[in-house]
Amino acid sequence: AFMYNALIRGFSNSETPQNSISTFSLMLNNLGLQIDSFTLAFSLKSASNIPCFRTGTQLHCQALVRGLDTHIFVGTTLISMYAECGRVEFARNMFDEIPNPNIVTWNALLTAFFRRGDAEGAERVFSLMPAKSLTSYNLMLGGYAKLGEFDLATKVFDEMPMKDEISWSTMILGLAQHGCSDKAIRYFRRLHEASLRPNEVSLTGVLSACAQAGALEFAKILHGFIEKVGLIWNTPVNNALMDTYSKCGSVDMARLVFQRMPGKKSIVSWTTLIAGLAMQGYGEEGLSLFHEMEKSGLRPD
RNA sequence: GCAGUCACUAGCGGU
Numbered sequence: 001a002f003m004y005n006a007l008i009r010g011f012s013n014s015e016t017p018q019n020s021i022s023t024f025s026l027m028l029n030n031l032g033l034q035i036d037s038f039t040l041a042f043s044l045k046s047a048s049n050i051p052c053f054r055t056g057t058q059l060h061c062q063a064l065v066r067g068l069d070t071h072i073f074v075g076t077t078l079i080s081m082y083a084e085c086g087r088v089e090f091a092r093n094m095f096d097e098i099p100n101p102n103i104v105t106w107n108a109l110l111t112a113f114f115r116r117g118d119a120e121g122a123e124r125v126f127s128l129m130p131a132k133s134l135t136s137y138n139l140m141l142g143g144y145a146k147l148g149e150f151d152l153a154t155k156v157f158d159e160m161p162m163k164d165e166i167s168w169s170t171m172i173l174g175l176a177q178h179g180c181s182d183k184a185i186r187y188f189r190r191l192h193e194a195s196l197r198p199n200e201v202s203l204t205g206v207l208s209a210c211a212q213a214g215a216l217e218f219a220k221i222l223h224g225f226i227e228k229v230g231l232i233w234n235t236p237v238n239n240a241l242m243d244t245y246s247k248c249g250s251v252d253m254a255r256l257v258f259q260r261m262p263g264k265k266s267i268v269s270w271t272t273l274i275a276g277l278a279m280q281g282y283g284e285e286g287l288s289l290f291h292e293m294e295k296s297g298l299r300p301d
Numbered sequence: 302g303c304a305g306u307c308a309c310u311a312g313c314g315g316u
Contacts, residue, residue, distance in 0.1 A: 002305075002306065005306055006306060009306070009307095036306095037308095038306050038307080039306095041306095041307080041308055042306085042307095042308095044308090045308080072308075073307070073308045074308080075308085076308045076309065077308050077309090079308095079309085080308075080309065102308095103309080104308060104309045105308085105309075106309085107309040107310070108308080108309045109309090110309085110310090111309065111310070133309090133310095134310090135309060135310050136309090136310085137310095138310045138311075139309080139310050141310090141311095142310065142311060143310095145311095165311090166310060166311050167310095167311090168311095169311050169312075170310080170311045171311095172311095173311060173312065174311090199311095199312095200312070201311055201312040202311090202312090203312085204312045204313050205311085205312070207313085208312090208313075234312095235313080236312055236313040237312085237313075238313085239313040239314065240312080240313045240314090241313090242313090242314090243313070243314065266313090266314095267314085268313055268314045269313090269314080270314085271314045271315085272313075272314045273314090274314090275314060275315060276314090278315090279315095
Protein backbone atom coordinates (compact mmCIF):
# COMPACT_ATOMS: atom_id res chain seq x y z
CA ALA A 1 0.00 0.00 0.00
CA PHE A 2 2.92 2.31 0.72
CA MET A 3 4.06 2.06 -2.87
CA TYR A 4 0.62 2.73 -4.26
CA ASN A 5 0.21 5.74 -2.02
CA ALA A 6 3.43 7.15 -3.41
CA LEU A 7 2.09 6.55 -6.90
CA ILE A 8 -1.19 8.28 -6.16
CA ARG A 9 0.65 11.20 -4.64
CA GLY A 10 2.89 11.52 -7.69
CA PHE A 11 -0.07 11.59 -10.03
CA SER A 12 -1.94 14.12 -7.91
CA ASN A 13 0.60 16.82 -8.75
CA SER A 14 0.92 15.84 -12.39
CA GLU A 15 -0.87 16.96 -15.51
CA THR A 16 -3.09 13.92 -15.24
CA PRO A 17 -4.49 13.63 -11.72
CA GLN A 18 -7.09 11.20 -13.10
CA ASN A 19 -4.39 8.56 -12.92
CA SER A 20 -4.53 8.79 -9.12
CA ILE A 21 -8.17 7.91 -9.20
CA SER A 22 -7.54 4.93 -11.47
CA THR A 23 -4.81 3.80 -9.11
CA PHE A 24 -7.14 4.23 -6.18
CA SER A 25 -9.82 2.02 -7.69
CA LEU A 26 -7.19 -0.50 -8.74
CA MET A 27 -6.04 -0.72 -5.14
CA LEU A 28 -9.53 -1.00 -3.80
CA ASN A 29 -11.31 -3.17 -6.38
CA ASN A 30 -8.66 -5.28 -8.09
CA LEU A 31 -5.94 -5.73 -5.53
CA GLY A 32 -7.96 -5.59 -2.34
CA LEU A 33 -5.34 -3.47 -0.63
CA GLN A 34 -6.06 -1.57 2.54
CA ILE A 35 -6.94 2.09 2.04
CA ASP A 36 -5.52 4.39 4.71
CA SER A 37 -5.56 8.08 5.53
CA PHE A 38 -2.69 8.76 3.15
CA THR A 39 -4.43 7.04 0.26
CA LEU A 40 -7.50 9.14 0.86
CA ALA A 41 -5.68 12.45 1.35
CA PHE A 42 -3.67 12.09 -1.86
CA SER A 43 -6.63 10.89 -3.88
CA LEU A 44 -8.75 13.76 -2.59
CA LYS A 45 -6.05 16.16 -3.64
CA SER A 46 -6.37 14.78 -7.15
CA ALA A 47 -10.12 15.27 -7.05
CA SER A 48 -9.42 18.94 -6.18
CA ASN A 49 -6.87 19.32 -8.93
CA ILE A 50 -9.09 17.93 -11.68
CA PRO A 51 -11.50 19.20 -10.15
CA CYS A 52 -14.26 16.62 -9.92
CA PHE A 53 -17.03 16.90 -7.37
CA ARG A 54 -18.40 13.43 -8.10
CA THR A 55 -15.06 11.75 -7.53
CA GLY A 56 -14.52 13.84 -4.42
CA THR A 57 -17.87 12.81 -2.99
CA GLN A 58 -17.18 9.15 -3.67
CA LEU A 59 -13.89 9.43 -1.88
CA HIS A 60 -15.68 11.13 0.99
CA CYS A 61 -17.94 8.08 1.25
CA GLN A 62 -14.92 5.77 1.28
CA ALA A 63 -13.52 7.84 4.12
CA LEU A 64 -16.83 7.77 5.98
CA VAL A 65 -17.17 3.99 6.00
CA ARG A 66 -13.68 3.70 7.45
CA GLY A 67 -14.24 6.41 10.01
CA LEU A 68 -11.42 8.41 8.47
CA ASP A 69 -13.43 11.44 7.39
CA THR A 70 -12.64 13.34 10.55
CA HIS A 71 -8.98 12.34 10.51
CA ILE A 72 -7.23 15.71 10.55
CA PHE A 73 -5.35 15.33 7.24
CA VAL A 74 -8.26 13.72 5.42
CA GLY A 75 -10.77 16.19 6.82
CA THR A 76 -8.63 19.16 5.83
CA THR A 77 -8.22 17.81 2.33
CA LEU A 78 -11.98 17.28 2.14
CA ILE A 79 -12.52 20.96 2.95
CA SER A 80 -10.10 21.96 0.17
CA MET A 81 -11.70 19.53 -2.24
CA TYR A 82 -15.20 20.93 -1.72
CA ALA A 83 -13.87 24.46 -2.02
CA GLU A 84 -12.07 23.68 -5.29
CA CYS A 85 -15.23 22.09 -6.61
CA GLY A 86 -17.13 25.28 -5.81
CA ARG A 87 -19.13 23.85 -2.90
CA VAL A 88 -18.26 26.25 -0.13
CA GLU A 89 -21.25 25.17 1.97
CA PHE A 90 -20.02 21.57 1.91
CA ALA A 91 -16.58 22.77 2.91
CA ARG A 92 -18.05 24.65 5.80
CA ASN A 93 -20.12 21.70 6.99
CA MET A 94 -17.05 19.51 6.75
CA PHE A 95 -15.18 21.92 8.96
CA ASP A 96 -17.87 21.61 11.63
CA GLU A 97 -17.46 17.84 11.60
CA ILE A 98 -13.81 17.95 12.56
CA PRO A 99 -13.44 17.71 16.33
CA ASN A 100 -10.04 19.34 16.77
CA PRO A 101 -9.31 21.62 13.84
CA ASN A 102 -5.75 22.91 13.73
CA ILE A 103 -4.33 25.97 11.97
CA VAL A 104 -4.07 24.18 8.64
CA THR A 105 -7.73 23.18 8.86
CA TRP A 106 -8.72 26.77 9.63
CA ASN A 107 -6.60 27.98 6.72
CA ALA A 108 -8.36 25.58 4.39
CA LEU A 109 -11.67 27.11 5.48
CA LEU A 110 -10.31 30.62 4.88
CA THR A 111 -9.30 29.57 1.39
CA ALA A 112 -12.81 28.21 0.81
CA PHE A 113 -14.43 31.57 1.54
CA PHE A 114 -12.05 33.46 -0.70
CA ARG A 115 -12.65 30.96 -3.50
CA ARG A 116 -16.08 32.42 -3.92
CA GLY A 117 -14.85 35.95 -3.30
CA ASP A 118 -16.50 36.16 0.11
CA ALA A 119 -14.17 38.53 1.94
CA GLU A 120 -16.63 39.13 4.76
CA GLY A 121 -16.98 35.43 5.44
CA ALA A 122 -13.22 35.10 5.38
CA GLU A 123 -12.88 37.98 7.82
CA ARG A 124 -15.25 36.25 10.21
CA VAL A 125 -13.22 33.06 9.99
CA PHE A 126 -10.00 34.98 10.46
CA SER A 127 -11.27 36.66 13.60
CA LEU A 128 -12.47 33.35 15.03
CA MET A 129 -9.20 31.53 14.50
CA PRO A 130 -7.63 30.53 17.81
CA ALA A 131 -4.18 30.91 16.29
CA LYS A 132 -2.84 32.25 13.03
CA SER A 133 0.14 31.27 10.95
CA LEU A 134 2.02 33.15 8.28
CA THR A 135 -0.08 31.27 5.75
CA SER A 136 -3.23 32.68 7.34
CA TYR A 137 -1.97 36.23 6.79
CA ASN A 138 -0.82 35.38 3.28
CA LEU A 139 -4.30 34.05 2.57
CA MET A 140 -5.94 37.30 3.69
CA LEU A 141 -3.43 39.28 1.68
CA GLY A 142 -3.95 37.19 -1.44
CA GLY A 143 -7.71 37.16 -1.06
CA TYR A 144 -7.92 40.95 -0.86
CA ALA A 145 -5.40 41.38 -3.65
CA LYS A 146 -7.33 39.11 -5.97
CA LEU A 147 -10.45 41.16 -5.31
CA GLY A 148 -8.55 44.37 -6.02
CA GLU A 149 -9.04 45.55 -2.43
CA PHE A 150 -5.60 47.04 -2.14
CA ASP A 151 -6.31 49.27 0.85
CA LEU A 152 -7.15 46.18 2.84
CA ALA A 153 -4.33 44.15 1.31
CA THR A 154 -1.82 46.87 2.16
CA LYS A 155 -3.13 46.99 5.71
CA VAL A 156 -2.60 43.26 6.11
CA PHE A 157 0.82 43.51 4.49
CA ASP A 158 1.94 46.31 6.79
CA GLU A 159 0.55 44.79 9.95
CA MET A 160 1.42 41.13 9.56
CA PRO A 161 3.92 39.89 12.15
CA MET A 162 6.31 38.60 9.56
CA LYS A 163 6.58 38.32 5.81
CA ASP A 164 8.05 35.69 3.59
CA GLU A 165 8.66 35.52 -0.14
CA ILE A 166 5.07 34.47 -0.71
CA SER A 167 3.81 37.64 0.98
CA TRP A 168 5.92 39.79 -1.30
CA SER A 169 5.14 37.93 -4.49
CA THR A 170 1.42 37.89 -3.67
CA MET A 171 1.45 41.67 -3.33
CA ILE A 172 3.52 42.27 -6.47
CA LEU A 173 1.51 39.88 -8.56
CA GLY A 174 -1.83 41.18 -7.31
CA LEU A 175 -0.87 44.75 -8.20
CA ALA A 176 0.39 43.68 -11.63
CA GLN A 177 -2.77 41.71 -12.35
CA HIS A 178 -4.90 44.73 -11.57
CA GLY A 179 -2.91 46.99 -13.86
CA CYS A 180 -1.11 48.87 -11.07
CA SER A 181 2.25 48.39 -12.74
CA ASP A 182 3.97 51.34 -11.09
CA LYS A 183 3.08 50.09 -7.65
CA ALA A 184 4.09 46.56 -8.53
CA ILE A 185 7.49 47.80 -9.64
CA ARG A 186 7.78 49.89 -6.50
CA TYR A 187 7.11 46.85 -4.28
CA PHE A 188 9.63 44.87 -6.25
CA ARG A 189 12.23 47.58 -5.62
CA ARG A 190 11.38 47.58 -1.91
CA LEU A 191 11.80 43.84 -1.85
CA HIS A 192 15.17 44.16 -3.48
CA GLU A 193 16.23 47.00 -1.17
CA ALA A 194 15.27 44.93 1.84
CA SER A 195 18.07 42.66 0.58
CA LEU A 196 15.63 39.85 0.12
CA ARG A 197 16.10 37.73 -2.93
CA PRO A 198 13.20 38.11 -5.34
CA ASN A 199 11.94 34.69 -6.26
CA GLU A 200 10.57 33.39 -9.52
CA VAL A 201 7.00 34.43 -8.78
CA SER A 202 7.88 38.03 -7.90
CA LEU A 203 9.81 38.15 -11.13
CA THR A 204 6.94 36.97 -13.30
CA GLY A 205 4.80 39.57 -11.53
CA VAL A 206 7.16 42.47 -12.04
CA LEU A 207 7.84 41.40 -15.63
CA SER A 208 4.15 41.45 -16.36
CA ALA A 209 4.04 44.97 -14.87
CA CYS A 210 6.88 45.99 -17.20
CA ALA A 211 5.03 44.54 -20.16
CA GLN A 212 2.01 46.69 -19.36
CA ALA A 213 4.02 49.80 -18.72
CA GLY A 214 6.34 49.30 -21.68
CA ALA A 215 9.33 49.55 -19.35
CA LEU A 216 11.94 48.11 -21.65
CA GLU A 217 14.97 49.44 -19.81
CA PHE A 218 13.90 48.00 -16.48
CA ALA A 219 13.09 44.72 -18.19
CA LYS A 220 16.68 44.55 -19.41
CA ILE A 221 17.95 45.07 -15.89
CA LEU A 222 15.67 42.26 -14.74
CA HIS A 223 16.95 40.10 -17.56
CA GLY A 224 20.50 40.56 -16.28
CA PHE A 225 19.40 39.70 -12.79
CA ILE A 226 17.60 36.57 -13.99
CA GLU A 227 20.75 35.34 -15.72
CA LYS A 228 22.87 36.15 -12.71
CA VAL A 229 20.83 34.20 -10.19
CA GLY A 230 20.22 31.24 -12.49
CA LEU A 231 16.48 31.74 -12.87
CA ILE A 232 17.04 31.36 -16.59
CA TRP A 233 16.29 27.70 -15.94
CA ASN A 234 12.79 28.51 -14.83
CA THR A 235 10.41 28.17 -17.76
CA PRO A 236 7.60 30.49 -16.54
CA VAL A 237 10.15 33.24 -15.81
CA ASN A 238 11.59 32.88 -19.29
CA ASN A 239 8.13 32.96 -20.80
CA ALA A 240 7.28 36.13 -18.90
CA LEU A 241 10.55 37.67 -20.05
CA MET A 242 9.80 36.88 -23.69
CA ASP A 243 6.31 38.27 -23.34
CA THR A 244 7.69 41.47 -21.84
CA TYR A 245 10.19 41.97 -24.63
CA SER A 246 7.51 41.35 -27.26
CA LYS A 247 5.07 43.76 -25.67
CA CYS A 248 7.80 46.38 -25.36
CA GLY A 249 8.37 46.06 -29.08
CA SER A 250 11.65 44.21 -28.83
CA VAL A 251 10.78 40.99 -30.56
CA ASP A 252 14.44 40.41 -31.40
CA MET A 253 15.24 40.02 -27.73
CA ALA A 254 12.23 37.77 -27.27
CA ARG A 255 13.49 35.52 -30.02
CA LEU A 256 16.95 35.48 -28.50
CA VAL A 257 15.58 34.47 -25.10
CA PHE A 258 13.62 31.70 -26.76
CA GLN A 259 16.62 30.38 -28.66
CA ARG A 260 18.87 30.43 -25.63
CA MET A 261 16.39 28.94 -23.15
CA PRO A 262 18.32 26.22 -21.37
CA GLY A 263 15.29 24.67 -19.69
CA LYS A 264 12.38 22.84 -21.18
CA LYS A 265 10.18 24.83 -23.55
CA SER A 266 6.52 24.54 -22.70
CA ILE A 267 3.51 25.10 -24.88
CA VAL A 268 3.32 28.56 -23.33
CA SER A 269 6.89 29.34 -24.45
CA TRP A 270 5.99 28.65 -28.05
CA THR A 271 2.68 30.45 -27.92
CA THR A 272 4.22 33.50 -26.31
CA LEU A 273 6.79 33.93 -29.06
CA ILE A 274 4.35 33.13 -31.85
CA ALA A 275 1.89 35.70 -30.51
CA GLY A 276 4.70 38.22 -30.12
CA LEU A 277 5.89 37.71 -33.70
CA ALA A 278 2.36 38.00 -35.01
CA MET A 279 1.76 41.14 -32.99
CA GLN A 280 4.82 42.86 -34.36
CA GLY A 281 4.02 41.95 -37.95
CA TYR A 282 6.21 38.91 -38.42
CA GLY A 283 3.32 36.70 -39.40
CA GLU A 284 5.28 34.37 -41.64
CA GLU A 285 7.96 33.68 -39.11
CA GLY A 286 5.24 33.04 -36.57
CA LEU A 287 3.63 30.53 -38.86
CA SER A 288 6.85 28.66 -39.52
CA LEU A 289 7.51 28.60 -35.79
CA PHE A 290 4.08 27.08 -35.37
CA HIS A 291 5.00 24.27 -37.73
CA GLU A 292 8.29 23.80 -35.95
CA MET A 293 6.39 23.43 -32.70
CA GLU A 294 4.22 20.70 -34.19
CA LYS A 295 7.35 18.93 -35.45
CA SER A 296 8.85 19.04 -31.97
CA GLY A 297 5.95 16.89 -30.81
CA LEU A 298 3.92 19.47 -28.90
CA ARG A 299 0.34 19.82 -29.92
CA PRO A 300 -1.24 23.26 -29.95
CA ASP A 301 -3.96 23.93 -27.40
C1' G B 302 7.66 -3.34 18.30
C1' C B 303 9.72 0.95 15.67
C1' A B 304 10.49 3.99 11.46
C1' G B 305 9.09 5.54 6.60
C1' U B 306 4.13 8.58 2.69
C1' C B 307 2.69 14.85 5.40
C1' A B 308 -3.09 18.09 4.59
C1' C B 309 -3.73 24.71 3.97
C1' U B 310 -1.17 30.10 0.69
C1' A B 311 1.54 33.15 -4.65
C1' G B 312 3.40 32.61 -10.90
C1' C B 313 3.87 32.93 -17.42
C1' G B 314 0.94 32.85 -23.32
C1' G B 315 -5.14 35.44 -28.05
C1' U B 316 -7.01 35.11 -21.04
